[in-house]
Amino acid sequence: MTDDNYLLExxxxxxxxxxxxxxxxxxxxxxxxxxxxNLECRFIAAERTLKNANDQxxxxxxxxxxxxxxxxxxxxxxxKSSLSHNELNVKNNVFEQLRKYDQDVIGWDSSDNxxxxxxxxxxxxxxxxxxxxxxxxxxxxxxxxxQKDYCxxxxxxxxxxxxxxxxxxxxxxxxxxxxxxxxxxxxxxxLHIEIDSLSNNYExxxxxxxxxxxxxxxxxxxxxxxxxxxxxxxxxDSFDVKLSEIIKIVQDYYYPWAGIxxxxxxxxxxxxxxxxxxxxxxxxxxxxxxxxxxxxxxxRKKNLPNDxxxxxxxxxxxxxxxxxxxxxxxxxxxxxxxxxxxxxxxEDT
Amino acid sequence: xxxxxxxxxIDLPFSMEMAINYYxxxxxxxxxxxxxxxxxxxxxxxxxxxxxxxxxxxxxKFDYSTxxxxxxxxxxxxxxxxxLPVNELEDTFFAYQNGNIVFIIxxxxxxxxxxxxxxxxxxxxxxxxxxxxxxxxxENILELFESSKKHDLFYRNTVRKKLFGKKETDIKYKYGHYxxxxxxxxxxxxxxxxxxISSKDEKFHFxxxxxxxxxxxxxxxxxxxxxxxxxxxxxxxxxxxxxxxSREYTPDYxxxxxxxxxxxxxxxEKTIREQFIEVISxxxxxxxxxxxxxxxxxxVNIFDKLDYSVFTVKSYSSDSIIITPQIxxxxxxxxxxxxxxxxxFRETSIVNFEGN
Numbered sequence: 001m002t003d004d005n006y007l008l009e010x011x012x013x014x015x016x017x018x019x020x021x022x023x024x025x026x027x028x029x030x031x032x033x034x035x036x037x038n039l040e041c042r043f044i045a046a047e048r049t050l051k052n053a054n055d056q057x058x059x060x061x062x063x064x065x066x067x068x069x070x071x072x073x074x075x076x077x078x079x080k081s082s083l084s085h086n087e088l089n090v091k092n093n094v095f096e097q098l099r100k101y102d103q104d105v106i107g108w109d110s111s112d113n114x115x116x117x118x119x120x121x122x123x124x125x126x127x128x129x130x131x132x133x134x135x136x137x138x139x140x141x142x143x144x145x146x147q148k149d150y151c152x153x154x155x156x157x158x159x160x161x162x163x164x165x166x167x168x169x170x171x172x173x174x175x176x177x178x179x180x181x182x183x184x185x186x187x188x189x190x191l192h193i194e195i196d197s198l199s200n201n202y203e204x205x206x207x208x209x210x211x212x213x214x215x216x217x218x219x220x221x222x223x224x225x226x227x228x229x230x231x232x233x234x235x236x237d238s239f240d241v242k243l244s245e246i247i248k249i250v251q252d253y254y255y256p257w258a259g260i261x262x263x264x265x266x267x268x269x270x271x272x273x274x275x276x277x278x279x280x281x282x283x284x285x286x287x288x289x290x291x292x293x294x295x296x297x298x299x300r301k302k303n304l305p306n307d308x309x310x311x312x313x314x315x316x317x318x319x320x321x322x323x324x325x326x327x328x329x330x331x332x333x334x335x336x337x338x339x340x341x342x343x344x345x346x347e348d349t
Numbered sequence: 350x351x352x353x354x355x356x357x358x359i360d361l362p363f364s365m366e367m368a369i370n371y372y373x374x375x376x377x378x379x380x381x382x383x384x385x386x387x388x389x390x391x392x393x394x395x396x397x398x399x400x401x402x403x404x405x406x407x408x409x410k411f412d413y414s415t416x417x418x419x420x421x422x423x424x425x426x427x428x429x430x431x432x433l434p435v436n437e438l439e440d441t442f443f444a445y446q447n448g449n450i451v452f453i454i455x456x457x458x459x460x461x462x463x464x465x466x467x468x469x470x471x472x473x474x475x476x477x478x479x480x481x482x483x484x485x486x487x488e489n490i491l492e493l494f495e496s497s498k499k500h501d502l503f504y505r506n507t508v509r510k511k512l513f514g515k516k517e518t519d520i521k522y523k524y525g526h527y528x529x530x531x532x533x534x535x536x537x538x539x540x541x542x543x544x545x546i547s548s549k550d551e552k553f554h555f556x557x558x559x560x561x562x563x564x565x566x567x568x569x570x571x572x573x574x575x576x577x578x579x580x581x582x583x584x585x586x587x588x589x590x591x592x593x594x595s596r597e598y599t600p601d602y603x604x605x606x607x608x609x610x611x612x613x614x615x616x617x618e619k620t621i622r623e624q625f626i627e628v629i630s631x632x633x634x635x636x637x638x639x640x641x642x643x644x645x646x647x648x649v650n651i652f653d654k655l656d657y658s659v660f661t662v663k664s665y666s667s668d669s670i671i672i673t674p675q676i677x678x679x680x681x682x683x684x685x686x687x688x689x690x691x692x693x694f695r696e697t698s699i700v701n702f703e704g705n
Contacts, residue, residue: 310638
C-alpha cells in the first residue's frame, strides 16, 4: 500500500469513527428521551460505574442503565457503534465484556444498590449486526454462555422515514429477549427516535462515558473551548492557557449526564491532556512554562485552511504514519494499532 | 397605517435637516446624483468608534466635524480619502446617528460605497454591523409608503435572486404595480434583491435593496423618512433578536438556538447539501468542521475568527437549518452569518427554535 493510500485509508477510518461516535451520543440521548416518557422502564444513567457484587474491585461501565418492574429489575446496555469484523477481537473483547456484565452488580438505583436480576442489551450498528450475530451463534455454548437474558438490537445512522415525516434514528429488534416487555415490544415494532428532539441536548452533552475518538475531542476543544479563551486576546493570533483553566470551562459547560461521585465533567483530564499533546505535535499549540501545565494555542495561526475539521484529521493521520513506519499491514489493523493507545486507557475508564 | 405610527421616531432637528439638504443641493449642483442612504448598526457613538479604531485605517485619511449633537442624535460631516493599489478614492458623506442606527448619506459612486463606506464599516466590526432587510421587508415598506403617501407605486426594474444567491439573469425592465413584481418572483421561487420604484406622477422615485441601501432618485430627504423609520425598526429588532444568545448568559448554560425554516425539504437533494457546505466554506474569516453529513442531515461547527464567536449549523430536518450559539456568540456574528446565508443560499424568515 502506498503512503498516499495509507493516509487516505486512515483519514476515512478516523472520519468514520467520528461519525459513529456522533451517532452513539445521539442514540444514547435518544434512548434517554424515549425512556423518560416510558412508565414501565426507566432510564437511570448513561455513564455510571457499577461493581461486581462478589468482587467489588471489578468494575463495569455500561453505556446505558435502565430499571423496570418498579426498579426491582435492571438492564445493562452497551452500544457498539463500530466493530472491526475480526472474530478474535470479538472473542477477546466483546465476549469478555459480556461475561463481566453477566455477573450480579452493585450500583443500581435502589435502597441497597441491588436489583433482583438484570438483562443485557447490545445496541449494534446495522452494518455490523448481522455479522456479529453470526459470530455469536457460532460460539454460543462453547466460547460464550450467558446466564442473563441477552438481547441484540440494531440501529441506523440518522435517516429518514420519508420526506415530510421527520427524521429519525431507527432502533429495531434482532435477537434474544429482554425482561422489560414494553421495551422489547417497542424494539420489535421499530423504535423511531426523532432527531429534532435531541438537538439542544446534544449541544450540552457531546460525550458519553466512552472515550471519544481523538480527532472528535480535538475538534470540540478547538471550536468550543479554545475559542472561549481566544476572545480575551482578540488582537493576537495565539493565547496562553493553563490545563486547569481548560478543565474548568469543560466542567462548567460539559457537565456530566447525571451526578456521578468524583466526576465533574463528561471528559477525563487524561483525555484532554492527550488531545493537547497532539495539538503540540501537529504545531497548533506549544507547551510553555516549566511548572504548571500551560499551553500556547495558535487559534488564528496564519495560512490555516478554513476547513479545520479536515485539517486536524489529516494532520493526526500524517503524524501517526510518521511515527509508525509503513508495514505490510492493512489499514484497519493500522488504525486499530493507532487506536491502541486510546484502547489502552479505555481500560482506565 | 397603525403599524406606521408605531415605528420608532427619528429625531432629526430642523437644523440637521437643513444641513443635509444643503449638502444634497450642493452635490446636485456638481451634477452628482442620486443620493444614497446606507443604514448601519453602531453599538456606540459612530464617531467615537471610528476614533477608537483609527489604527486600523492606515490607508485612509478622514477629516470630519460634528455639525450638531442632541441627546439622541448627531450629524457629522466626513471627507474620506483611501489609497487603493491602482487609484485613490475621495468623497464626502454625512453620518446621521439616531440611537444605535447610523444613516450614511452620500452622493458618491458605487466604488466609494463599496471600497470606502462598507470598508470602513467592516473595519469597525463587531461594534459597527452591516445588517440587512429581506425581500418581504421591502414589500412591507412599499405597502406602508404607498398608503402613507397616497400614491400608487410602480416598479421600473428589479434584480431577482434564486437559490444559492444566483442572480436571475433576466433582470426585469418592466413597468407595473410593485406587487406584481413580488408575486411573480414568488411564483418562480425567486426573491427581490433590489427594486426601482416610482409613483405615477414621478413625485417619488427611489430604489431599495436588501443590503439596506436606499437610493433617492427624486424627492426630498424628508419624503422618505418612513422608509428610514422602518429600516431602523427592523435593524433594532434584529439586533435584539440575536442578542444574549451566548451560553454564558443563559441559566444552566443552556442553549438558545434559532431556526431558518424553508418551504420545502431541500436537503434531501445531495447536491443541495454539498453546495450548502460550499456556501459555508466561503463564509469570510471562518474556520469550520463538518462533524456529520448524511441524508438529509449535516452538522457543522463554525468559528468566526473576527470576534471569536462560535455556533453550530445543522439540519436535522430536511426543511430547516438550526443555528446554535455556543459559549460566546455575538449578535454581530449571527447577523453577519445569517446575511451570508440569505445572500448566498436562500431567503427565509428567522425564528426562535425551541426543543430539547
